[in-house]
Amino acid sequence: MLRTRRRYSDAFKAKVALEAIKGVSTVADLASRHTVHANQITQWKKQAENALPTVFGSRKGDDTRRQEELTDRNYQQIGQLKVELDWLKQNLSWTVERKRMAIDLRHPSISIASAGPSPQHGLTTGITARIRRTSN
Numbered sequence: 001m002l003r004t005r006r007r008y009s010d011a012f013k014a015k016v017a018l019e020a021i022k023g024v025s026t027v028a029d030l031a032s033r034h035t036v037h038a039n040q041i042t043q044w045k046k047q048a049e050n051a052l053p054t055v056f057g058s059r060k061g062d063d064t065r066r067q068e069e070l071t072d073r074n075y076q077q078i079g080q081l082k083v084e085l086d087w088l089k090q091n092l093s094w095t096v097e098r099k100r101m102a103i104d105l106r107h108p109s110i111s112i113a114s115a116g117p118s119p120q121h122g123l124t125t126g127i128t129a130r131i132r133r134t135s136n
Contacts, residue, residue, distance in 0.1 A: 008036070013044045014048065016030060016034055016036065016041055016044055017041070017044040017045045017047070017048035018048065020042070020044070021045055021048060021049065027042060027045075
């Protein structure tokens with residue numbers, strides 16, 4: 001005759017293990033009262049004693065909060081990069097004239113190298129500008 005394996009809930013295991021840790025009654029008494037083998041109660045007791053230091057030492061709340069902050073920062077950066085990419089996609093399709101109008105010639109990092117025809121292309125219109133690197 002086969003017996004099916006009994007499964008115990010975590011709450012039941014914790015209750016029996018706590019009673020064994022307290023030592024109010026013997027393991028044999030607990031085994032007969034809860035109809036569990038004494039060796040099983042001893043195992044649960046050892047598992048509970050080994051897990052107790054992690055209960056008070058674990059900072060899952062801090063880890064979760066840090067992870068959420070990191071996720072929020074990443075989503076914010078993704079949003080910012082998406083806006084910049086959309087702007088670039090829109091503005092890369094500008095005509096040459098539109099790009100020239102967008103350049104502020106009075107900006108301190110731009111100096112006029114030459115005005116008039118471009119020596120490379122022989123164009124008679126436009127301004128060739130050189131951008132100087134400025135230290136931040």
